[in-house]
Amino acid sequence: MGPGAGIAAFLLSLSAVPVSHLINNLPGVDSPKVVFAAGAAVLLVLLLVLYLLAGSSRPKDPLFYVFAVFSFTSVIDLVISLEQDGYIKGFMAFYMKEGEPYLRSAYGILICYWDGTVHYVLYLTMIGAITLGWNYRSVGLYWLGSLMMSLITLLLGTSVGKFGSEIRPAFLLNIPYVLLPIWAGNKIVGSPRSLPSASADQVAKEQTRWLYRRPLDVCLMVYLAFAIMYTLLRGFVALDCSLDFCDTYKYDQEPYLLDPVMYPRIQMLVNMFYLLPFFGLALYGLIVPGCAWMLDITLVFAGAIAQAQFAHVGASLHPRTSFTYRVPNNALSDFLYANAIFAIGAQLLALRCAICPGFFLKGVPRNSQEMEKKVN
Structure with missing residues (x-):
């Protein structure tokens, strides 16, 4: 398989810019049904063109076509965010009016930025890996967590927030x-895992080290304890807890949680119901050796937390958010430090598991002599 299919996918993703400009200036694109039909038609035509351009180098992995189409929509999202922030004009006005008007919110703009940059790079990386026959499991898991987190918050927040009447x-x-x-996640999880080579002796030695001899893991456990408390606090605030410290926090530290768009409140509830169990499992996995599931779950949640923090922090400070709900200047540094630690800690945890996975692998005999003893 040659790189021709990958190049075709990349060029087609860039065609999103002229295509959006062309459709925006077509007469008659002024009703919700027409916008929906135009969007669906563009995606179907894109698939057909991609299939034809790939020719003899057509990939056997069906996820190639998924990532290629999603890379096209990533460029569309980048165009949306740039136009909403006033950097460009005349590309997606029709879609903002009759397509997905909730993307005009601060949260909508931020998730479009994330999709048009981080997700776009991940799509191109996975497309390149497919065409070259490389393993892309780790990248795929990170993307899966990021995309699912953004979708859950966006769809729920849109349905129950002030944009619910504009669907x-x-x-x-x-x-x-x-x-x-x-479907893609099921295929990615089922693909073979690529791990650094480690002997049985190395794995056994790593798993017999006491916690005090693993300072990095101790630091990660401190981070997880902080993340649990921070997630609980903001989850209680999102649930309108009447305790004094909750009232103080939401008015003096993070009034964005009161924004009627509902995205920040939904985000905190998603964090409480999905991230809290992960933090607890991660603590267990850092203490008990042989928890092989840590290698996958940390990647998924690292992607989810990175996306959630980028969108939430960015929307808290964005001009589209009413001044009343933006982070107060006197609380800005504390807000940024806390959220940076919350996001970066998850990335370091995933990196630790990926680079030094020995502690999390299933137990193995330390050498061939022990193997013989077990056999006998």
């Missing part, structure tokens, strides 16, 4: 973004 037929275009990642 258009184009909202249905999110269905492939829900179904395809589930």
